[in-house]
Amino acid sequence: MVPQPDMLDLCLLSGCHSVLEATWESIKLSDTTQVSDLISQNVNIFLRSAIKGVGFFIFMFKMSWKLTLVTVMGFPFIALVSKVYGEYYKKLTKEVQTTLAEANKVAEETISAMRTVRSFANEGGEADSYYAKLFVMFQLNKKQALAYACYMKPKHPAEGADAPDICTGLVEFKDITFAYPTRSETDILKGVSFTLRPGEVTALVGPSGSGKSSCVSLLENFYVPQQGHVLLDGKPVNTFQHSYLHSKVALVGQEPVLFARTVKENIAYGLSDVSMEAVVQAATKANAHDFISTLPKGYDTSVGEKGTQLSGGQKQRVAIARALIRNPRVLVLDEATSALDAESEHIVQQALNNIMQEHTVM
Ligand SMILES: Nc1ncnc2c1ncn2[C@@H]1O[C@H](COP(=O)(O)OP(=O)(O)O)[C@@H](O)[C@H]1O
Ligand SMILES: [Mg+2]
Structure with missing residues (x-):
């Protein structure tokens, strides 16, 4: 969960910091939950795909070993493309995680030092810097979505809008x-x-x-x-x-x-x-x-x-x-x-x- 800038702003202005700190703990927990969810999900998918893969392979070999060999010849190429693309995607994901952590750090800092922020009347400044971090993350997310779409979708000539x-x-x-x-x-x-x-x-x-x-x-x-x-x-x-x-x-x-x-x-x-x-x-x-x-x-x-x-x-x-x-x-x-x-x-x-x-x- 990512707190929205205006929610942060509102909380800063109202000074409800004990409630906020509690909320913040729960947000921190969400990362751990996400990781544990991912692990159980991926182990499940991995086992299923592995059994399917081996099963198909045996089946294909029984049908025609020659055709199977021809099919297998393309694998190194697919593996190479996946590898290059996977590295890029991993890099983007890492950047997203880092930016998210940075954004959260700003928010956490601001909330835990609420009195100081208020005493310098810098609520707006803190909200702005939080927003800037979120904006970077937004850009990265867009890039990630594009990379995903390009990988999944073959290219067609552009179409227009006339009808x-x-x-x-x-x-x-x-x-x-x-x-x-x-x-x-x-x-x-x-x-x-x-x-x-x-x-x-x-x-x-x-x-x-x-x-x-x-x-x-x-x-x-x-x-x-x-x-x-x-x-x-x-x-x-x-x-x-x-x-x-x-x-x-x-x-x-x-x-x-x-x-x-x-x-x-x-x-x-x-x-x-x-x-x-x-x-x-x-x-x-x-x-x-x-x-x-x-x-x-x-x-x-x-x-x-x-x-x-x-x-x-x-x-x-x-x-x-x-x-x-x-x-x-x-x-x-x-x-x-x-x-x-x-x-x-x-x-x-x-x-x-x-x-x-x-x-x-x-
Ligand atoms: N998808 C394609 N990729 C590369 N070359 C192609 C493709 N389709 C056709 N060609 C080549 O284009 C030339 C013209 O093909 P085509 O338009 O199908 O001819 P026709 O319909 O008059 O028989 C041929 O030399 C063919 O080898
Ligand atoms: Mg023809």
């Missing part, structure tokens, strides 16, 4: 030069410019590896180009809110990822409060309603892990329904039909023809 009501769906790639962060020496795109207009279908054609999917990733704001801008309605895509951008720009990839849930939950994925009507409507547009109706439990049929209980063409149509239910302005199809046999391709193509007129399609 305009009207989105026409005009997309412009302006003089884009782009290299992946992991291979920053090779430019995948060099000075690429093109425009996607609402109601039109624009196709990117090129050999495998020429950067078509990379254009898609840029439009989805998964990466930031080194040069140039990707604009939606004239504004760079990173100025829009994350959820807004991904409701206006919907992607259907080559091998759509479905989740081991029901058809309905897959279509309504990531949305809350979706009516059954909206789901059926999206499925109908995606040419998927007929086959879903013939499934044993209709929309409540589970698609199996990664959608294995559906055929390629069916999965693709569920993925298109999932894209359409958000009512996107821009529909991005990245080789959406290339993994399908001719018949499924025809059905999926028909589904796409239904919707192409109302959207900007890439």
